Amino acid sequence: MDPINAFVLLANFVLVPALAYGSQLALGALGVTLVYGILRFSNFAHGDFMAFGTMVVILTTWVLQAAGIGLGVLPTALLALPVGIVALALYALAAEKLVFGFYRRQRVKPVVLVMASIGVMFVTNGIVRLIIGPGDQRFEDGGRFIFSVREFREWSGLAEGLALRTAQGITIVVALVVMVALFWFLNRTRTGKSMRAFSDNEDLALLSGINPDRVVRVTWILAAALAVVAGTLYGLDKGFRPFTYFQLLLPIFAAAIVGGLGNPMGAIAGGYLVAFSEMTITYAWRRFLGHLLPEGWTPEGLAQILSVDYKFAVSFAILVLVLIFRPTGLFRGKAV
Amino acid sequence: MSGPVLIGDAMTGGYGAADILHDCTIAVEKGQIAVIVGPNGAGKSTAMKAVFGMLNIREGQVRLNGRDITKLTPQARVAQGMAFVPQTSNIFPSLTVEENLEMGAFLRRDDFRTTMEQVFDLFPILRDKRRQAAGELSGGQRQQVAVGRALMTQPSVLMLDEPTAGVSPIVMDELFDRIIEVARTGISILMVEQNARQALEIADKGYVLVQGRNRFTDTGQALLADPEVRRSFLGG
Numbered sequence: 001m002d003p004i005n006a007f008v009l010l011a012n013f014v015l016v017p018a019l020a021y022g023s024q025l026a027l028g029a030l031g032v033t034l035v036y037g038i039l040r041f042s043n044f045a046h047g048d049f050m051a052f053g054t055m056v057v058i059l060t061t062w063v064l065q066a067a068g069i070g071l072g073v074l075p076t077a078l079l080a081l082p083v084g085i086v087a088l089a090l091y092a093l094a095a096e097k098l099v100f101g102f103y104r105r106q107r108v109k110p111v112v113l114v115m116a117s118i119g120v121m122f123v124t125n126g127i128v129r130l131i132i133g134p135g136d137q138r139f140e141d142g143g144r145f146i147f148s149v150r151e152f153r154e155w156s157g158l159a160e161g162l163a164l165r166t167a168q169g170i171t172i173v174v175a176l177v178v179m180v181a182l183f184w185f186l187n188r189t190r191t192g193k194s195m196r197a198f199s200d201n202e203d204l205a206l207l208s209g210i211n212p213d214r215v216v217r218v219t220w221i222l223a224a225a226l227a228v229v230a231g232t233l234y235g236l237d238k239g240f241r242p243f244t245y246f247q248l249l250l251p252i253f254a255a256a257i258v259g260g261l262g263n264p265m266g267a268i269a270g271g272y273l274v275a276f277s278e279m280t281i282t283y284a285w286r287r288f289l290g291h292l293l294p295e296g297w298t299p300e301g302l303a304q305i306l307s308v309d310y311k312f313a314v315s316f317a318i319l320v321l322v323l324i325f326r327p328t329g330l331f332r333g334k335a336v
Numbered sequence: 337m338s339g340p341v342l343i344g345d346a347m348t349g350g351y352g353a354a355d356i357l358h359d360c361t362i363a364v365e366k367g368q369i370a371v372i373v374g375p376n377g378a379g380k381s382t383a384m385k386a387v388f389g390m391l392n393i394r395e396g397q398v399r400l401n402g403r404d405i406t407k408l409t410p411q412a413r414v415a416q417g418m419a420f421v422p423q424t425s426n427i428f429p430s431l432t433v434e435e436n437l438e439m440g441a442f443l444r445r446d447d448f449r450t451t452m453e454q455v456f457d458l459f460p461i462l463r464d465k466r467r468q469a470a471g472e473l474s475g476g477q478r479q480q481v482a483v484g485r486a487l488m489t490q491p492s493v494l495m496l497d498e499p500t501a502g503v504s505p506i507v508m509d510e511l512f513d514r515i516i517e518v519a520r521t522g523i524s525i526l527m528v529e530q531n532a533r534q535a536l537e538i539a540d541k542g543y544v545l546v547q548g549r550n551r552f553t554d555t556g557q558a559l560l561a562d563p564e565v566r567r568s569f570l571g572g
């Protein structure tokens with residue numbers, strides 16, 4: 001029986017990675033949920049928007065690195081973030097002007113906008129592959145660890161080790177800052193309140209003199225900023241590959257729907273819920289159980305519920321369960 | 337006598353191909369209360385929306401202080417001093433009471449806190465519930481939020497579509513009192529009401545609409561006294 005080592009092991013392989021991954025999903029889901037709540041459609045291009053913005057961040061990072069500009073122990077990508085946000089915001093506004101706005105003016109049903117977003121998704125996907133290629137890109141630099149397994153073992157004297165990578169630490173801190181800033185914006189500023197009002201009751205917002213075009217524009221800019229931050233943090237943590245970002249759509253939508261589409265608080269809770277479910281279900285619990293069970297009781301197998309290859313099945317299962325039993329999500333968003 | 341503050345003059349039009357309104361006229365004089373009554377589906381709400389520019393009228397005119405505003409958008413009419421409380425979905429349910437009022441003042445760039453205090457004085461319960469989501473309030477309180485939101489622009493004309501729908505008789509009397517109070521401050525009120533008798537009692541002018549046409553138009557008292565109006569629309 002060794003609960004401390006069991007906990008450290010769990011923290012190293014499940015808690016910390018899930019916290020980081022959950023933060024990335026939460027930021028992605030926030031973008032999806034904002035667009036859904038205010039523009040009233042599920043934007044399937046969001047994953048590829050993340051890829052587009054992250055691509056700009058990577059290219060900018062390379063330019064900065066070549067010029068010898070960096071942030072020391074912090075990744076240079078943080079410096080490149082604003083460039084990516086501006087680029088993706090302009091790209092999203094262009095998509096609004098050329099595609100979404102055209103359909104919105106005709107007051108089409110949301111499903112038409114969803115279909116249009118799939119078109120935008122394919123185009124964006126093509127652009128990203130054309131510019132940066134379909135392969136893996138690593139752009140993490142600066143210090144790799146805040147503390148490593150070895151440092152932790154020497155400090156604590158435990159058998160098990162715990163590492164906190166810089167990318168994970170930054171993810172958690174940045175996500176927290178962005179979430180607080182977003183809630184401050186939505187709840188405290190005149191523009192933010194007008195966006196919530198528009199989301200609540202579009203007709204009454206118009207009767208109150210709220211300019212719908214401005215609400216739409218600000219929504220895209222916010223969604224773009226969230227997408228770039230989420231994409232960059234994910235890329236720093238796990239590396240960048242365009243196809244992976246497309247695949248992220250599933251856990252991101254699962255997170256947004258679990259929390260209740262259109263509800264920002266729900267998107268955050270959903271992000272962590274999906275991440276923790278995925279991690280715990282695909283984790284091999286053998287060693288953890290070995291620490292907790294009496295000598296000789298350690299299971300023969302890996303004690304893993306699902307192989308990591310099937311991690312998307314977890315998101316999918318959560319999605320199906322929520323849609324069957326509680327379609328409005330845990331936090332009562334708009335019904336899907 | 338100067339003309340009406342607001343008039344929808346000989347309006348003809350509807351939502352699509354078929355006309356709902358036929359040569360329909362409704363108007364309100366300065367500082368007065370005008371009430372529109374009539375059976376369900378008569379086109380009362382449609383007439384209000386037409387006056388507020390929420391649907392196109394094929395013929396006729398809307399004039400505010402004598403100026404033709406037929407072509408203005410609803411938002412532009414808000415800026416001109418008109419305010420409208422629709423029959424349904426007339427609040428922002430997930431926003432707090434205070435935020436609902438703030439959104440009413442969205443177009444104002446000056447300090448609107450005194451106006452908000454005036455609304456709270458008019459509806460004291462809203463002051464107590466200012467931090468609560470408007471969607472959690474009772475029916476009568478929601479209507480107060482809706483009227484309060486509309487008052488935040490300091491309108492010269494307030495249009496109310498069935499402000500007492502779905503509230504208890506006590507709350508209804510209370511709301512009517514408040515509406516009279518608002519009218520005393522010089523705000524002209526154009527109102528649709530289901531409770532025809534009570535509404536006509538407080539009305540300076542009454543309109544009875546049937547199938548999108550003016551059926552009777554007179555002072556509130558005269559309509560109440562008219563045997564035909566009583567028989568057909570006031571239940572005897």
Ligand SMILES: Nc1ncnc2c1ncn2[C@@H]1O[C@H](COP(=O)(O)OP(=O)(O)O)[C@@H](O)[C@H]1O
Nearest residue numbers: 351352356374375376377378379380381382383
């Ligand atoms: N949005 C709409 N689109 C098409 N027809 C409508 C719409 N709203 C109301 N109508 C029709 O217009 C007529 C008048 O409705 P309305 O003005 O709501 O009546 P009232 O408010 O007097 O009860 C009804 O026949 C109704 O079916």
Ligand SMILES: [Mg+2]
Nearest residue numbers: 380381382423
């Ligand atoms: Mg009506």
